Amino acid sequence: MNHIQKLLFITVLLSSSVAFGQLTEDPDERRDQGRDPLRTQTPEGRPLPFGQRLRFGGGINGFRFGNPFSLGISPVVAYQATEHMIVGIGGSYTYTRYKAYTNTGSTVPYLTYNQYGGRGFVMYEFIPSILPNLYLHGEIESTTIQQTENQTGRTAAFALTSPLLGLTYSQPISRRFGVNLTALYNLNYSNNAVASLIYSSPFVLRLSFF
Structure with missing residues (x-):
């Protein structure tokens, strides 16, 4: 051959x-x-262990330079309960500083705010066959603000609990991580001094990662 x-x-x-x-x-x-891989099962159809359904992440909130200066963080732990439902908890801390001008034109610290919060939330992918990764989003958030007058040292504290409803669109990066754009409406919003310190509007927009 x-x-x-x-x-x-x-x-x-x-x-x-x-x-x-x-x-x-x-x-x-x-x-x-x-x-796409299943969110709660292996390719062989076995349930994923608890740890492999957890998501960790968060975001940066209240980011402002100048007067006022403000910066906050909001860590999140979420759990893939079903193929279409995510439940989770989160915390937040925001530091804000206002400055006032003196008669000589110099600036001195005037008010400082330390804002602490915690929340629990549920996200449900309600029409996955039409708009995948679009979730109904509901949560309860509790926030406390500690206000300090820097010149006098006087302090005050305010607290507010807010139920929020809206939508989240999640762009997956991997099975356990994604970029989330959330639009919520504060059902407990009122145009009083305490509420305005926490939210300047009943509409809440967030960008987070988990």
Whole structure:
């Protein structure tokens, strides 16, 4: 058998092996190729362990430079309860400083705010076949603000509990991490001094990562 015949024989043998492998491949595996991984199960259909359903993340909130200066953080721990439901808890801390001008034109610290909060939330992907990754979002948030007058040292504290409802769109980066844009409406908003310190509007927008 010359070299050309040997090459043709090997090519036919390899082609037959590939074709046989494609025909005998597990039909379930072939059918699921290209699909997103399940959020609560392994590819074999076994439930994921508790730790592999957890998500960790958060965001930066109240970010402002100048007068006032404000910066906050909001860590989040979330749990993939079902394929379409996420439950979680979060905390927040925001530091805000206002400055006032004196008669000489210099600036001195005037008011300092330390804002602490905690929240529990539920997200439900309600129309995954039409708009995947769009969630109904509901939460209860409790916030406390400690106000300090820097010149006098006098302090005061305010507290507010806010139920919020709205939507979250989550852009997945991996099975356990995504970028989340949330729009909520504060059902307990009122245009009084305490509420205005926490939220300047009944509408709340957030960008978070978990």
